[in-house]
Amino acid sequence: MSGAAPLAEFKVGVDNVIFSVDPEQQRLFVLLIKRLHPPCQHQWSPPGTLVRHGESLEAAARRILQEKIKVHNLYLEQLYTFGAPGSDRASAPHRYLSVSYFALVRREAAELITREGGMTAWFSVPSLPTLAFDHHNILNYGLRRLRNKLEYSPIAFEVLPDVFTLNEVYQLYCTVLGENFADYSNFRARLLKLGILQDTGVKASRGAGRPASLYRFDAIAFEPLRHKPLVFV
Amino acid sequence: MSGAAPLAEFKVGVDNVIFSVDPEQQRLFVLLIKRLHPPCQHQWSPPGTLVRHGESLEAAARRILQEKIKVHNLYLEQLYTFGAPGSDRASAPHRYLSVSYFALVRREAAELITREGGMTAWFSVPSLPTLAFDHHNILNYGLRRLRNKLEYSPIAFEVLPDVFTLNEVYQLYCTVLGENFADYSNFRARLLKLGILQDTGVKASRGAGRPASLYRFDAIAFEPLRHKPLVFV
Numbered sequence: 001m002s003g004a005a006p007l008a009e010f011k012v013g014v015d016n017v018i019f020s021v022d023p024e025q026q027r028l029f030v031l032l033i034k035r036l037h038p039p040c041q042h043q044w045s046p047p048g049t050l051v052r053h054g055e056s057l058e059a060a061a062r063r064i065l066q067e068k069i070k071v072h073n074l075y076l077e078q079l080y081t082f083g084a085p086g087s088d089r090a091s092a093p094h095r096y097l098s099v100s101y102f103a104l105v106r107r108e109a110a111e112l113i114t115r116e117g118g119m120t121a122w123f124s125v126p127s128l129p130t131l132a133f134d135h136h137n138i139l140n141y142g143l144r145r146l147r148n149k150l151e152y153s154p155i156a157f158e159v160l161p162d163v164f165t166l167n168e169v170y171q172l173y174c175t176v177l178g179e180n181f182a183d184y185s186n187f188r189a190r191l192l193k194l195g196i197l198q199d200t201g202v203k204a205s206r207g208a209g210r211p212a213s214l215y216r217f218d219a220i221a222f223e224p225l226r227h228k229p230l231v232f233v
Numbered sequence: 234m235s236g237a238a239p240l241a242e243f244k245v246g247v248d249n250v251i252f253s254v255d256p257e258q259q260r261l262f263v264l265l266i267k268r269l270h271p272p273c274q275h276q277w278s279p280p281g282t283l284v285r286h287g288e289s290l291e292a293a294a295r296r297i298l299q300e301k302i303k304v305h306n307l308y309l310e311q312l313y314t315f316g317a318p319g320s321d322r323a324s325a326p327h328r329y330l331s332v333s334y335f336a337l338v339r340r341e342a343a344e345l346i347t348r349e350g351g352m353t354a355w356f357s358v359p360s361l362p363t364l365a366f367d368h369h370n371i372l373n374y375g376l377r378r379l380r381n382k383l384e385y386s387p388i389a390f391e392v393l394p395d396v397f398t399l400n401e402v403y404q405l406y407c408t409v410l411g412e413n414f415a416d417y418s419n420f421r422a423r424l425l426k427l428g429i430l431q432d433t434g435v436k437a438s439r440g441a442g443r444p445a446s447l448y449r450f451d452a453i454a455f456e457p458l459r460h461k462p463l464v465f466v
Binding site for chain 1: 286
């Protein structure tokens, strides 16, 4: 099929864009590791590795993550594949292709692992260090996916506490989408109209404000809506 | 980073899932080619090829498509990357990894090319032949993306004629999403409420029904909505 033209030979890597949110501080974090070895030694990058013989792409992604972070029931979603000829990380004659994966995790449920003189850290998204290779592209792509998922899926409720106030949901959305994505009363009204939040009947006093109702995500009410197109903002 | 474990060596292929819709016949089509050479000789598959030295993934996707179909301004979108160890199309010791691309084209604006004894054809989606390799996975993934895009983006208006009746939009949605996705009057009301359709003031008589208003997609009205989350159904 390819005639006489030489085919490219690839090493394939996986790169994980793992986000967490601290709604109280209104900060969005991404997981980065400091590279121990060349190329780009001592620079920061999302945890990545090269795919081994007999190993699936996702298995490789999970292998490297397990060395950097302890987190239960991690749902990794494929993000994008970058494979331009210029962005080589493998040594010639091989080209490098990166398949990126994405997840949003509960920060307090994720324990960072650092060993062998390495460093693993959560970086606040607006103040990232210079990243190795073209990894800012991967991160930007991940950020777009995260925003998209907040808009169209109930991913926020996977990282909020089991019970939460509507203002806490709003703070999380503001943290990721920016302050101006919607005003609170509109957001509140639209969210409640979806019928997927259950009022626990309990009110919580947090800070100086009036006690606010605590809600719970209603997985049973959401089930029939799972495959319907919804907007959450 | 990988220690002593052997790294997998890959050939990388691209596979194109190209859909077209005939709303009048209520049929959804996908572009398939008959494979001229082993492996899987004489079986049908989406047009794909292996990536050459110095060639980007998308350039490879476009190269093979240009041999099979003539279409202007083709917007290819990356779909998914399949790279499980079992699905090898490359000869050992290489593994095969497939990056798939997706597009929806206007069928009457796409001219099929068949040469060198090959075959290129539009197949109606519910009556597909057996596909080579694991290509039904790629097609199913493409179908999900197409449905998703109809629900959340104005992709339908890229393949409808310049002016159209609301019933023609509905027929296109029915063809892809199934008859029961919504009833016509709800669909019509929701679509008009988005404010992205312009009534041309002209009415068309098609078939036996009452003359229906002809609409045009209003790109200027849509522009400020481009980055807002919308649902089209």
